[in-house]
Amino acid sequence: MKRFILIIPIIVFIIIIAVLSVMTLQTKEGRNPSIVPSALLGKEAPNIELPMLARNIPGGFKGSDLVGRVNIVNVFSSWCVPCLAEHPQISWLATNGFPIYAINHRDNVSDASNWLKKHGNPYFAVGFDPEGRASLEWGVGGVPETFIINASGIITYKHIGPITKEILKEKILPKLHEAKR
Amino acid sequence: MIPEIGLFVLFLALIIAAIQAVVPMVGAVRQDVYLMALGNRLAVIQFFLVTISFTSLIYAFVISDFSLLIVYNNSHSLKPLLYKISGVWGNHEGSMLLWVLILSMFGAALAIWGKNISPTLKARVLSVQSMIGVAFLAFILFTSNPFLRLNPVPSDGRGLNPVLQDPGLAFHPPLLYLGYVGYSMAFSFAVAALIEGKIDDKWGRWVRPWALAAWVFLTAGIALGSWWAYYELGWGGWWFWDPVENASFIPWLLGTALLHSSVVVEKREGFKNWTVLLAILTFSMSLLGTFLVRSGILTSVHTFATDPERGLFILLILFVTIGGALGLFAIRAPIIKNNFKFAPVSRESALLYNNLFLTIGCAIVLLGTLYPLFLEFASNGESKVSIGPPYFNITFLPIMIPLVAAIAVGPMLSWKRGVIGALYVKLLFAAGSCLITIFIVLILVPEGPTLAACSMGLAAWIAAGCLIEWASRIRLFNSKSITNTGRLIKSSKSANGMTLAHLGIAILIVGITGASAWQKEITTSMAIGETIKVNDYSLTLKKVQIGKGPNYNLERGTFSLIKSNNSAIIMHPERRYFPVARQATTEAAIKTTLLADFYLVIGESRDTIDNKNEWTVRFYINPMMFWLWLGVATMVLGGLLSLSDRRRGISIPVRKKA
């Protein structure tokens, strides 16, 4: 009995080390500990109404507008540096047959319009969210974030952070094809 | 040139450590006096070499040698000198070197001052200590070399994180490491004793000063970190149950248990296995903390630039050292015989009770810290929960209550069999103080939660118990003369230290209760000339000035705080902007009085509709906040007093055989 109790510490220790090793290996392979899986996966896109940004920019939408085909929703701001960094990938998606809606997060009309004019507007429609209230409905934590919505209007994937070329190829495109099925 | 010397001596230190890991151990087995004594010299040499290395790193920072990658990343020519130096350990590589410096320092300290320890045990302890040294020196040399060069040499550095430029934060890591790493000595003593196969009262005596020294440092280090967070981070908080904070608290809890448990080994040759296990686990938890900070597997304000590969190396070290020690424990513990009995009510049982609750508390904090990781592992990344202060408040705090309540009783109990009868009167007095305190608090602070009054009562119970025990021990009331009392007071620094440290806990409880339960907080926006009222205080914003500091721009508010008809207190909270780092920090204005802290933070300004400038202002009243720091300081003082006791000290005279 005493012998058994004496073994407990080392057994508990080995279990802890094993789990920590696996988690460390995963972190080495790209696990980001501060990213949390979205709570909206498998649920309908939020139906909160987003107004248009400006009269000369097609925009305004809500969740129910997204039914009927596979859509992407991208959250961006003109003051967000990584959003600019991922802009080429977003534009590529738009020109290659994937319609993208935008939520313009905590921005103002002139800055956002100028940003789109300067860098190009790849978006099918831009929804204006200056106070961040709609973003809260979408479970947005920061910018940029990108959602994939399937033809039934269900959110199937969420990516947090900028979309690099690798992420585009390795994660986004496969998930898009998955959503099409 | 100098950095190259720094690197070279580090290699030498590794070689010395490797020799020191083997030779004295062999000497102990063979009872070879010369080989065992060699361990002492090697320990000193090792320390000397690591010191040279560390000094050369400091030198590189002081002269701003940006040809070193570490200096480039963590320093800047504009940094004040103090922070150039503290920048040495404000990063992963430098802090690891500090770690190893302290490790070798403790080894050298034992070599020099541990004169009366049995030579075989001492040699083994130095060996084990060196084995740890080998592991970490190798880790530094192969994965975390601080002396890497940069080519071409940049003109200035990148390291100007304004948050780190603070005296409290500069000294928090060294103090913390002295504690953290200090427990390596207790670990080495434990492993050495297991190898030797013998644990006796002398072992208890010898290990205790080292465990106590580490405890003092760790307590001070944690407190300094807390204090820094309190005045620097801007929302008056001082403990966040952040994973890395927990990683320092767990060894503290275990270390406290170790301290108490080793007393039983020393006095009664009991709790041997338990004490050895605690010694191993305390340092193991230190190592775990070291791992968590540097591996990148969890997010925390404390994590260094994360590198999972280094994390794997540290895990390997953990596996070998802790696994080895625990395995050794499982094998050797059965031959360690405990042959003592004690009554259900006795000093021993009180200490057992103490051990149990501290261990449960430690297990809860460990569970709360690691659970998210384990859940993520078990659910393959799908389930993520977060565990924050509410969890710990509900599960951990309640456990502490029965624990600290015992402080009043434990020291009064005699060994082997406590006689309750004699205690009744003393405890009655203590209970009386408790009830009176609750009553007084309920009258003075009727709007506060009843729990706060009970908590204050608990503090009174503890304090009364301590003082009554002390008075009884120095025969304050039945002594024949004052000189007799004086002699009795001086006769046991160690026991007096205990009383002082326990009193510190009572004071700490007062501080924690006041600052949490009675805190008042207001967040509002104010324009110049505006006044807000909190309780019977008026706070007025008088003016806001723009200015410049050595490496920052600032906005400085002038507020006057008036209570009823007293004179005004002027407070100057600041908002600082550091252009190079592009970061803003807040400098809270804190006015500390005996009964409360007034804590004021000025934030961003907004333009209101009628074009007036309004600033966001946060104002806190933290009652009894000073008592919190006073309490911890008292605990540290008690520990130091205890350490200064010659009879319990490091070079204790060998007992004459009766």
Next chain:
Amino acid sequence: MKIIFAALIMIFLSPSFFLYGDKLVLASTSNKTSISEEIENKERQISKLLRCVVCQNQSIYESNADIAYDMRLLVRERLLAGDNKDQVINYIVARYGDYILLKPPFQANTVLLWMAPPLMVLIALMIVILLIKNYQHKNIYQKTDKLLNPEDK
């Protein structure tokens, strides 16, 4: 002996009185709001339970981040719409997941987390009772036993 057992059980179970520790939060006053103090208190209580997702280990109450501010407004909005505390929290959890709660919910995947502490206390109590029974059984007390260091206490 029975008294000791009873005392032990009371001591070990006393922590359970404090299960409502999170209700320790004392209300604070503010004189600048146009909403009721009751709503503001609830807002404060709830905000302390929600994690700021872009910060490191802060609640939305403590954080200065934009999203923390937005979320506090959302909490206020839901409270003003008549939701009670649980409804507000569920609303936010539906959009952000369990991770946003600083106090992990009691559900299937956190059973171990919540049950382990009381279990540990119970086990400790059992150990102590066993030790006492053991002592009673053996009842050895040698009057000639000396303390090892008799001059100390």
